[in-house]
């Protein structure tokens with residue numbers, strides 16, 4: 001499916017705004033008019049600017065405030081609509097007017113924070129920002145006019161004005177969304193690589209000069225790219241943080257040290273050397289931090305992991321359950337056959353699914369057996385997902401970082417399978433979808449075999465055999481239990497569209 005007519009029209013409209021360089025003159029005039037008084041006022045103005053950006057809260061303030069006019073103006077619009085349709089309660093008109101007033105106050109506050117953020121944009125982003133401000137100012141003016149008209153008893157005109165303001169608000173919201181989701185204004189732009197997971201030497205300490213930021217680079221194999229880190233020697237200590245500024249990606253290694261903070265050369269955000277937190281805006285987001293230690297004249301760094309990041313480190317591996325740490329499991333296993341390891345059981349199941357794909361592909365298009373084979377494939381994929389999700393992934397999670405992406409791949413497989421099941425097995429679309437499903441499955445299985453299964457070896461042989469037995473038991477149970485088979489068949493029929 002290509003771009004919709006709506007997407008083409010809006011893209012063309014926004015493209016025109018982005019190309020309107022005639023907006024630059026007025027834009028820079030507004031910025032200068034804002035900057036001069038702030039420069040004269042000094043640090044009090046800096047404090048106000050930081051508060052407007054959200055520096056110190058760790059989040060921009062603007063998106064929080066825009067919810068006030070969005071909610072209240074929508075409430076007023078809904079109440080007006082109900083009243084126009086003859087559905088009204090006592091106090092409806094007063095509530096609508098109050099909502100308009102609260103929304104307008106919120107819009108003024110949102111405009112102040114938006115203006116503070118906007119002044120640090122450039123080029124096409126600045127131009128779209130101006131259009132966004134203009135449209136939202138029109139929405140505010142219409143709502144203020146509506147309040148005045150309602151006050152004069154001209155309810156009909158007042159409702160029309162606020163309805164027009166509500167429509168403007170949507171256009172403004174669209175432009176704001178474009179700035180955030182397409183142009184990445186206000187989102188964290190730092191490199192948040194997980195590397196290096198364990199201490200790694202990066203530079204002889206003798207090469208670091210006091211207060212002179214120095215860039216080093218490490219390789220992130222997962223992202224297939226180098227990651228910049230800036231080192232700063234300050235008052236006898238060495239600090240390290242991400243070299244790409246979280247505000248708009250400026251090069252912090254080309255910045256300077258001021259009052260214990262590393263300042264970005266692009267828009268002047270300062271990051272505390274100790275914590276990486278912004279102490280002056282416009283940035284609101286902390287820099288990635290690295291632990292530093294000195295060994296044999298070398299600076300060694302390790303990524304300071306952030307909450308929620310499931311990272312496998314050498315320290316974590318030392319605590320992971322493995323047969324190097326004897327436990328009750330071994331005693332309980334005595335007398336049972338060792339069986340196959342979990343990765344062997346799963347590899348065999350991968351092979352079975354691969355063969356099923358080949359069989360369906362080689363079955364003539366009009367052979368009714370194709371549908372039966374597809375159902376068998378759907379059933380095996382479902383079973384495979386179930387046993388991995390319930391047994392293998394929870395077990396391997398402490399020693400492999402691949403589990404979250406494997407979950408996402410399962411979702412891809414089930415989405416593709418659902419599409420394929422709905423198609424006529426004799427149609428060319430079916431062949432195309434089956435090929436896509438085959439590629440997705442093969443990618444998933446091969447990734448597991450190359451990476452996750454290797455990492456699973458860290459659990460130790462005893463544990464892998466124990467998991468292998470559990471997997472085989474669950475595979476058997478999934479295939480033989482009548483209730484499970486009935487439930488799976490019903491699900492497949494539903495996906496086929498009955």
Ligand code: FES
Nearest residue numbers: 245248250264267
């Ligand atoms: S890029 Fe804007 S302050 Fe660094």
